[in-house]
Amino acid sequence: MNESTNEFYNVYEVFSKKTDKSPFQHSFSLLAPNADMALIMAKENFFRRETVADIWVVKRENIRGLNQDEREMLKRLDKQYRETKGYGYLKKKWRDYNQEQFTEQHILGGRGDNS
Amino acid sequence: MTQETLKPQEKKALIELLYQLADDDFLLAFRGSEWLGLAPHIEEDVAFSSISQDMMGHANLYYNLLEILGEGEADRIAHLRSPNQFRNAIILEEVNGPGTYLKEPDYDWAFTVVRNYFYAVHKHIRLDSLRHSSYEPLAEAARKIMTEQYYHLMHWEIWFKQLMTSTDEATLRMTAAIQKVWKDFGGVLTLGPYYEDIVKANFIDDENVMKKRWNNKIEAVLKEVGASYPGEPRMERGNGRNGVHTEDLKQATSTLSEVYATNPATGW
Amino acid sequence: MTVGMSFNQLSEDEKMTHFLDRINAGEKIEPDDWMPEDYRLQLIRLISMHGISEIMGALPEKEWVPKAPSLHRKLAIMAKVQDEMGHGQLLLRVAEDLMAPLGKNRHDIMEDLFSGKLKFHNVFHMDAPTWGDAGIIAWLVDGAAIISQSMMLDSSYGPYARALKRICAEEVFHAQHGESIILAMAEGTPEQREMLQDSLNRWWESLIMFFGPKSAKETGNSNADKNIMYKIRTKTNEDLRQEFFTKYIPRIWSLGLTIPDDTIRFDEDSQMWIYKDADWSKFKQIVSGNGPQSQNRLDLRRRSYKNNEWVRAALAAKKAI
Ligand SMILES: [Fe+2]
Ligand SMILES: [Fe+2]
Numbered sequence: 001m002n003e004s005t006n007e008f009y010n011v012y013e014v015f016s017k018k019t020d021k022s023p024f025q026h027s028f029s030l031l032a033p034n035a036d037m038a039l040i041m042a043k044e045n046f047f048r049r050e051t052v053a054d055i056w057v058v059k060r061e062n063i064r065g066l067n068q069d070e071r072e073m074l075k076r077l078d079k080q081y082r083e084t085k086g087y088g089y090l091k092k093k094w095r096d097y098n099q100e101q102f103t104e105q106h107i108l109g110g111r112g113d114n115s
Numbered sequence: 116m117t118q119e120t121l122k123p124q125e126k127k128a129l130i131e132l133l134y135q136l137a138d139d140d141f142l143l144a145f146r147g148s149e150w151l152g153l154a155p156h157i158e159e160d161v162a163f164s165s166i167s168q169d170m171m172g173h174a175n176l177y178y179n180l181l182e183i184l185g186e187g188e189a190d191r192i193a194h195l196r197s198p199n200q201f202r203n204a205i206i207l208e209e210v211n212g213p214g215t216y217l218k219e220p221d222y223d224w225a226f227t228v229v230r231n232y233f234y235a236v237h238k239h240i241r242l243d244s245l246r247h248s249s250y251e252p253l254a255e256a257a258r259k260i261m262t263e264q265y266y267h268l269m270h271w272e273i274w275f276k277q278l279m280t281s282t283d284e285a286t287l288r289m290t291a292a293i294q295k296v297w298k299d300f301g302g303v304l305t306l307g308p309y310y311e312d313i314v315k316a317n318f319i320d321d322e323n324v325m326k327k328r329w330n331n332k333i334e335a336v337l338k339e340v341g342a343s344y345p346g347e348p349r350m351e352r353g354n355g356r357n358g359v360h361t362e363d364l365k366q367a368t369s370t371l372s373e374v375y376a377t378n379p380a381t382g383w
Numbered sequence: 384m385t386v387g388m389s390f391n392q393l394s395e396d397e398k399m400t401h402f403l404d405r406i407n408a409g410e411k412i413e414p415d416d417w418m419p420e421d422y423r424l425q426l427i428r429l430i431s432m433h434g435i436s437e438i439m440g441a442l443p444e445k446e447w448v449p450k451a452p453s454l455h456r457k458l459a460i461m462a463k464v465q466d467e468m469g470h471g472q473l474l475l476r477v478a479e480d481l482m483a484p485l486g487k488n489r490h491d492i493m494e495d496l497f498s499g500k501l502k503f504h505n506v507f508h509m510d511a512p513t514w515g516d517a518g519i520i521a522w523l524v525d526g527a528a529i530i531s532q533s534m535m536l537d538s539s540y541g542p543y544a545r546a547l548k549r550i551c552a553e554e555v556f557h558a559q560h561g562e563s564i565i566l567a568m569a570e571g572t573p574e575q576r577e578m579l580q581d582s583l584n585r586w587w588e589s590l591i592m593f594f595g596p597k598s599a600k601e602t603g604n605s606n607a608d609k610n611i612m613y614k615i616r617t618k619t620n621e622d623l624r625q626e627f628f629t630k631y632i633p634r635i636w637s638l639g640l641t642i643p644d645d646t647i648r649f650d651e652d653s654q655m656w657i658y659k660d661a662d663w664s665k666f667k668q669i670v671s672g673n674g675p676q677s678q679n680r681l682d683l684r685r686r687s688y689k690n691n692e693w694v695r696a697a698l699a700a701k702k703a704i
Contacts (some may be wrong), residue, residue: 008156030158031157031158032158034277036273036277040162040266040269040273041158041159041161041162043266044162044164044165045158045161048161
């Protein structure tokens with residue numbers, strides 16, 4: 001058997017979420033022959049101390065990422081018209097009507113980011 | 116039931132049961148710890164070690180219950196008993212293969228997978244019953260231990276099923292391992308000489324009920340992977356619950372106590 | 384930087400300049416980024432040696448796993464040795480990704496170890512005959528490893544830095560596990576103290592060797608200097624050794640233990656520790672596979688890899704059910 005080329009050493013990327021509420025995050029990678037094995041390895045290789053709510057394993061060859069050249073496409077110019085910082089003048093406007101400008105929390109009905 | 120309300124006869128039976136539970140986990144954890152650094156691949160080495168640690172931790176919980184019942188300090192119980200005082204099943208003390216963990220370990224992964232899988236299935240059934248034990252401290256320990264048992268069962272089941280359905284060589288090795296384990300696995304499924312008192316006090320379900328559950332589950336899994344069910348598992352080399360053991364246990368206890376026995380009174 | 388949509392059209396020199404600009408600006412290099420071949424080879428050399436040393440380093444302490452003198456110690460040392468295997472896993476993954484373009488995988492790393500091409504750390508070739516060694520290894524060998532690993536936490540190679548971050552978090556537990564063992568022995572019976580002192584005597588020269596020779600003069604290679612230029616590491620071998628002395632010598636003395644070097648002292652003028660240097664020809668002998676335990680430990684690893692070949696073959700052939 002030639003283990004240099006066989007199908008035992010497949011790279012799996014491991015993702016996990018800390019709690020029900022948190023998004024999945026990349027943890028690390030491991031070698032395993034298939035997804036079931038990758039899952040049972042992942043749990044103890046990366047989460048034997050930290051607790052997690054869920055684990056994903058993805059065979060690396062199924063991930064399409066960007067190469068160094070392609071990462072250039074992530075760059076862009078400032079677009080104030082779609083950011084709140086482009087609307088800073090509203091504060092003064094509302095003051096003219098004796099009103100306070102709504103904060104993010106007001107707009108979201110008290111369900112803002114500090115929950 | 117609590118420690119205070121136990122009748123003497125019940126207490127004796129409970130102590131016997133606790134030694135069985137503790138020693139089963141302790142010996143198999145020890146055999147697992149010998150594999151550390153020698154597993155088929157690095158990722159599995161890490162995963163397997165967690166299981167060995169968990170199991171030794173479970174043994175520790177049971178030894179602590181024995182300590183409370185007046186059997187002496189947990190460390191003394193674990194390290195200083197003579198082999199005939201151990202109550203584990205014989206199949207769990209068996210060496211992993213030729214050689215020792217220090218020299219020329221020709222360990223058998225098929226045997227390890229089969230023994231651990233069959234044991235994990237039984238342990239699951241046993242814990243499920245112990246959760247409702249009449250002795251509340253034991254029921255509480257069982258509920259704790261159960262939280263870690265799901266992973267053990269899943270881990271060994273995946274290994275068992277995958278190896279049973281892969282290459283011809285693997286199937287041959289696994290089949291040989293099943294035959295080997297089968298000869299003595301009956302020892303895991305028994306509650307030993309105090310069986311009647313143990314069951315009468317409702318510490319755990321009747322061994323025949325649990326045995327049936329185990330047989331049903333294993334029969335179904337064997338069928339699923341295309342293997343035949345070899346009939347009731349046997350107890351060819353005797354019943355470890357009676358204190359009957361092999362040379363392998365002697366080797367195990369002398370290794371486990373090598374340092375501790377030099378001076379049990381000091382702190383380590 | 385003048386890189387537009389056409390990184391691939393840059394000349395090799397321009398790519399190199401761009402690369403050095405990136406690492407000097409503190410950017411992290413990722414596996415698929417362009418990197419000079421020399422950088423890749425330095426990383427492979429360093430990280431595969433680091434990774435395989437974790438794997439081989441599990442073996443001396445593992446000798447004490449079943450023998451550890453209490454249930455608590457058995458559990459703790461099992462967890463500690465497991466972590467070392469886990470460190471090997473993390474580091475070998477990083478090395479394997481760097482090797483992939485060269486057509487190599489973990490199997491080749493194992494073969495290189497068995498053939499003696501891939502070396503492992505000097506300390507893991509040594510005997511560990513008593514429980515005191517389990518304590519000294521976790522306290523001082525891990526202590527030394529923590530110093531050299533934390534230096535590279537900000538390594539220019541992203542995956543290495545991320546692996547080291549996980550590793551260093553676990554090393555804190557290792558350090559405390561080691562302290563707990565040696566303190567129990569130092570406060571124990573005369574026999575325990577003697578056992579501890581013996582282990583310290585046995586390990587001292589290996590600990591001097593741990594960080595490598597002072598400069599290229601002694602070894603004739605300048606990998607350490609090169610790695611500093613590439614921002615893979617930031618300190619010299621001697622910097623690290625001095626740091627180790629400053630951190631640990633006062634503690635060793637505070638326990639009433641003796642360091643087996645009667646010349647060792649802190650020199651106020653140079654603000655450096657003066658000490659008896661290791662025998663570097665012995666060091667070369669050891670790391671090339673002629674240490675007291677080199678062949679035994681290689682045999683353990685070779686044997687287990689070979690014995691389990693059928694398992695890997697079985698799963699390689701397996702289609703998921
Ligand atoms: Fe480590
Ligand atoms: Fe460590």
